[in-house]
Each structure stands twice: as C-alpha cells, then as structure tokens.
C-alpha cells in the first residue's frame with residue numbers, strides 16, 4: 001500500500017501550523033549520514049540560525065530530538081535535582097505540564113496559580129518566593145497556547161535575579177512569532193518547538209542554555225535520570241567532538257534549517273509585525289461576527305487567538321464543518337474552555353491575510369448555515385480596515 005496523499009488542510013489551530021513548500025522540499029532531500037561532513041556543516045548552520053532566532057550568543061543552543069515537550073523535559077531533567085525547590089506559574093495546560101515534569105524530576109514544586117486567559121501576576125510570584133525560601137528555578141510559559149495569553153517577562157527576570165533563581169521559559173508558541181530575545185531579556189533557559197511559529201513540521205525542540213543554567217548543571221551531584229536527554233551527551237554530538245549518542249533526525253534538521261532560513265530572510269521585526277497585523281485583522285473580523293476575544297488586548301497573543309464561542313452555537317458542529325466543507329482546521333478549548341472557546345492559530349506561514357480572509361468567510365457561512373445569523377461581508381470589511389491602516 002502506498003500513502004494516500006493527505007488533503008491540503010489549512011492549519012489554523014494551536015499547532016501544527018502550515019508548512020512552507022520550501023520546507024517540505026528540503027525534507028524530501030537525500031538522507032545523509034549523521035556524521036557525514038556535509039551534514040555536520042548543516043548542523044552548525046542550523047545552530048547558528050537558532051542563535052539568530054533566539055537572539056542569543058549562548059554556545060549551547062541546539063535542537064533536541066522530539067517535540068516541544070521533549071524540550072521541556074530536556075530543560076528540567078538537566079537542571080533540576082531531587083529536592084530542588086521550583087516555582088511554576090500555572091495558568092493553563094502547559095504550565096501544568098511543566099509542574100508535572102518538574103515533580104517527576106524530584107523537585108519540590110510550588111505552583112503559582114493564575115486565572116486562565118491572564119498572565120501570572122508578578123506579585124503573586126513574589127509572595128510565594130518570599131514564603132518559600134531558596135527557590136532555585138522559576139518556570140513560566142511565555143505564550144500559553146491553551147488560553148492565548150502572553151506572559152510579560154521583564155518583571156519576572158527582575159524577581160529571579162533578586163531571589164537568585166534561574167528563569168526557565170517555554171517559548172513553544174512565541175519563538176519566531178513574537179520577540180523572545182533571550183540575551184536582551186537575560187533569560188537563563190529557553191526551549192521551543194518546531195511546529196508553531198517556526199513553521200516546520202513537529203519533531204524537534206530548539207533549546208538554549210545560558211551561563212547560569214550551565215553552572216547549575218555542572219554542579220549537579222546526582223546523575224541526570226534521562227539517558228536520552230542528558231546534556232553532557234547531547235553537547236558532545238552538537239559540540240566539537242561529534243561523538244555518537246543517538247542518531248540525529250537528519251531530514252527533520254533539513255526542515256528546521258529551511259524554516260529558520262525563511263525567518264532570517266524575512267527578518268525578525270517584519271515577521272513579528274506580520275503576526276501582529278494578521279491577528280488584529282482576524283479579531284476585528286471576528287468581532288464583527290459577534291465573536292469576542294478571551295484575552296484583554298494588552299496580553300493577547302498574535303500567534304494564538306482564543307475567542308468565545310457565541311451562545312447556542314455548537315463547537316463541534318462548526319469545527320467539523322470547517323474541516324469538511326472548507327478544509328480549515330481550528331482548535332477547540334481545553335479544560336475549563338472546552339466547548340466554550342475556539343483557538344485560532346496564526347503561526348508562521350499560516351499568519352497571512354489570505355488565510356484570515358478565508359477563515360472569516362468560511363466561518364460566517366458555517367455559522368449562518370447553523371442558524372446563527374451574521375454578516376461575512378461586514379467581517380471582511382472590518383478586517384480590511386486593519387490592513388489599510
């Protein structure tokens with residue numbers, strides 16, 4: 001049996017995001033050996049491009065084999081030792097996952113809970129930091145994909161420095177879509193994933209370790225409990241020595257290389273501006289349909305637009321019709337947002353005017369079919385105003 005060609009579905013959910021044809025073409029090239037000199041050149045170039053996108057000079061910057069969650073595990077498993085005190089901001093699914101992973105590393109986890117759809121309040125963090133002496137690491141999600149909220153990082157960096165704690169940031173849904181700026185912000189440990197704003201297919205998790213994080217790693221007393229993700233092995237392959245540990249996912253690295261090259265060609269600032277503009281146009285259009293955003297404007301993510309499903313509209317019916325009749329995927333809500341919220345991703349190559357317009361049209365048609373009356377033309381016109389401004 002031969003693979004039946006998958007349909008060209010427009011991916012406007014919480015990830016994976018649409019993959020640029022240049023990336024798919026790069027993935028289809030000949031597989032080289034993982035120690036082949038030509039492939040090693042590509043790995044060096046990929047790491048240099050990652051430093052560009054992370055905006056860092058950190059030497060230890062490379063893609064972990066595995067999806068975004070492997071980046072999360074790689075960060076925590078290498079830095080956290082049993083008994084360490086770790087403070088995690090939990091205002092959505094991914095903060096919760098980070099707390100879970102930290103506890104599996106044997107950490108004493110202190111959770112700072114926040115309302116879904118809002119960032120974690122730095123004052124709440126500060127309170128817990130003072131109440132629990134000796135916190136060694138603060139973990140936060142920059143772009144909480146389950147809620148569409150963006151975490152301001154500057155006040156937390158300041159807190160981390162004052163309390164002598166490391167700052168770990170999940171940038172899975174921000175890297176390549178909004179500024180992460182590792183060095184400018186002085187973030188200690190940052191990971192991401194291929195398939196959100198970087199725009200490659202899932203399979204790699206870029207990560208970068210700053211000097212303070214490395215110091216904590218080097219001073220470990222216990223063995224890293226994951227053989228696969230042990231940084232001392234990984235850096236021997238990704239560093240000068242080129243020591244075999246596990247086989248690098250060659251064609252995935254081609255894909256990441258191409259995705260990062262596309263970002264470099266576009267320029268970070270232009271790319272961030274594009275994400276912002278398309279998100280604003282989408283929200284304007286949706287508001288004309290009577291659909292309201294979940295997150296207040298100042299904390300709204302450009303890459304993931306969470307919006308409230310109107311009363312008496314069935315979540316599943318709308319999403320399955322969008323997929324069946326219009327070949328568009330959008331995301332449903334998780335946890336307390338299940339059935340109440342749609343998550344519309346405009347990430348990487350997906351963040352384009354034609355996609356915003358195609359979704360607004362298809363959504364208006366679908367809603368009218370299901371008895372919710374609204375004007376697609378009006379939505380289209382409102383979105384258009386954003387592009388003309």
Ligand SMILES: *Cc1c(COP(=O)(O)O)cnc(C)c1O
Pocket residue numbers: 015067068069070094141143144145146170171172173193202
């Ligand atoms: C998607 C996502 C992850 C997990 O990535 P996977 O590729 O699904 O393993 C982690 N954190 C955030 C914020 C995400 O959006």
